[in-house]
Amino acid sequence: MSDVVRIGMLGCGTVGQGVVRILHETAGTIERATGHRLEISRVLVRDAQADRPGLDPAVLTTDAEDILGDDRIDIIIEVMGGVDPTHEWLVRALGHGTSVVTANKQLLARFGPELLAAAEEGGSEIRFEASVCAAIPVIKVLRESLLAAEIESVMGIVNGTTNYILSEMRRSGMTYADALAQAQDLGYAEADPTEDVGGADAAAKMAILSSIAFHTRVLIDDVPYTGIDELQSDDVDIAHELGFVMKLLGIARLADGAVSVRVHPALVPGDHPLASVNGADNAVLLESSLVRQIMLEGPGAGGTETASAVVGDVLSVLGSRPGSFLGGALADAGRPMAAEGALESAFYLRLEVADRPGVLARISAVLGECGVSILTVLQRGEGESARLVMILHRGPESQVQAALVRLRDMPEVRDEPVLITVVGSGEAPS
Numbered sequence: 429m430s431d432v433v434r435i436g437m438l439g440c441g442t443v444g445q446g447v448v449r450i451l452h453e454t455a456g457t458i459e460r461a462t463g464h465r466l467e468i469s470r471v472l473v474r475d476a477q478a479d480r481p482g483l484d485p486a487v488l489t490t491d492a493e494d495i496l497g498d499d500r501i502d503i504i505i506e507v508m509g510g511v512d513p514t515h516e517w518l519v520r521a522l523g524h525g526t527s528v529v530t531a532n533k534q535l536l537a538r539f540g541p542e543l544l545a546a547a548e549e550g551g552s553e554i555r556f557e558a559s560v561c562a563a564i565p566v567i568k569v570l571r572e573s574l575l576a577a578e579i580e581s582v583m584g585i586v587n588g589t590t591n592y593i594l595s596e597m598r599r600s601g602m603t604y605a606d607a608l609a610q611a612q613d614l615g616y617a618e619a620d621p622t623e624d625v626g627g628a629d630a631a632a633k634m635a636i637l638s639s640i641a642f643h644t645r646v647l648i649d650d651v652p653y654t655g656i657d658e659l660q661s662d663d664v665d666i667a668h669e670l671g672f673v674m675k676l677l678g679i680a681r682l683a684d685g686a687v688s689v690r691v692h693p694a695l696v697p698g699d700h701p702l703a704s705v706n707g708a709d710n711a712v713l714l715e716s717s718l719v720r721q722i723m724l725e726g727p728g729a730g731g732t733e734t735a736s737a738v739v740g741d742v743l744s745v746l747g748s749r750p751g752s753f754l755g756g757a758l759a760d761a762g763r764p765m766a767a768e769g770a771l772e773s774a775f776y777l778r779l780e781v782a783d784r785p786g787v788l789a790r791i792s793a794v795l796g797e798c799g800v801s802i803l804t805v806l807q808r809g810e811g812e813s814a815r816l817v818m819i820l821h822r823g824p825e826s827q828v829q830a831a832l833v834r835l836r837d838m839p840e841v842r843d844e845p846v847l848i849t850v851v852g853s854g855e856a857p858s
């Protein structure tokens with residue numbers, strides 16, 4: 429690589445303009461530290477007439493070939509978004525030996541293995557710190573510092589929008605709809621929040637994190653997810669009363685050589701490290717017998733944090749020499765995904781019941797026959813609309829699901845039972 433490093437950018441919107449600004453402001457520091465001068469040679473946009481502060485209009489193009497077909501480009505920064513046509517373009521660039529830095533989580537969560545294979549084939553590198561909790565260098569920590577730490581679990585609050593909504597529901601007793609409207613007013617939630625509140629955004633991020641943590645290939649389709657859009661304020665309040673905090677958690681575990689990754693609302697005990705992560709903040713808790721627990725916490729990613737992570741990745745590409753372990757492809761141990769229901773956990777179970785004589789005994793009997801034991805029971809109301817809330821001891825999820833099938837058929841059980849995972853010290857000792 430020559431002293432001048434030529435960069436081609438695909439996209440120059442919120443993140444891209446942040447990259448341009450940071451590269452401009454830190455040019456001297458970068459040159460002193462790396463010995464390279466970074467030059468933004470070409471920038472692909474849809475509208476080449478729009479004003480792009482800090483950029484010479486002559487570098488703007490609407491033709492991707494000006495970047496993909498130019499052998500003088502050393503690194504491509506993809507901050508365009510979407511999986512089509514970025515997927516095809518990046519496979520081509522990597523395969524031809526051009527390293528890529530991207531902030532695109534949906535692309536990685538769907539086509540990560542193909543992109544990594546193209547990088548291996550082309551002797552290039554793909555870096556994607558900005559795709560997950562960009563303000564927290566979690567991928568770098570997993571990929572480099574904890575490469576040999578045998579990570580056993582990754583638990584994360586990886587979506588700032590949902591964490592803000594749940595924090596506000598708990599703090600001020602707001603309904604989900606009011607908390608969402610407030611998040612939108614404050615710019616924490618998009619006008620269309622479906623990806624965030626439905627859990628798809630967190631599932632994509634967990635697919636990426638678990639792939640790196642467990643040295644395997646996990647795609648978004650391997651990650652079952654449930655969001656917070658169906659959650660009742662009552663469950664948030666009752667959880668609080670019982671000493672728990674409701675969070676949308678990504679939970680990835682490696683057990684008996686198999687990987688399980690999922691995203692769903694979960695209860696964490698009030699003294700758990702993730703319980704105090706409030707507002708739009710993100711946090712990732714890493715566990716391994718070698719390093720015990722490491723928690724990385726920071727603000728949810730905005731345009732500037734994401735742009736900063738992109739620039740950091742560009743410098744990492746410059747710093748890794750061809751053939752070094754950082755420059756090579758990421759390892760793939762080919763681990764299988766765990767079978768559905770194999771997960772063990774404690775659970776919160778809420779049942780709306782008709783409070784007839786013996787109903788609690790019958791419900792307890794059904795749970796007992798399915799091998800599920802009860803840690804705590806709370807009863808509210810009486811007559812035809814009583815509410816039973818139970819914390820269930822840690823056990824196989826398959827047994828709890830089998831019990832749910834039978835509970836749904838009981839005439840005294842009204843409405844769909846609500847089942848929420850409980851993590852951390854709320855779980856009974858295994």
Ligand SMILES: NC(=O)c1ccc[n+]([C@@H]2O[C@H](COP(=O)([O-])OP(=O)(O)OC[C@H]3O[C@@H](n4cnc5c(N)ncnc54)[C@H](OP(=O)(O)O)[C@@H]3O)[C@@H](O)[C@H]2O)c1
Pocket residue numbers: 438439440441442443444472473474475476478490506507508509510531532533558559562729730731732734
């Ligand atoms: N914004 C954030 O806070 C944030 C945080 C984390 C990750 N990300 C990720 O970062 C990436 C970029 O996000 P962003 O917010 O910067 O997006 P954005 O503001 O919408 O910018 C997208 C840029 O790509 C260009 N573009 C889009 N489609 C194109 C096409 N088919 N051909 C040519 N140019 C095209 C647009 O051109 P025009 O300018 O001409 O329209 C624009 O410059 C996404 O993958 C996103 O998920 C963003």
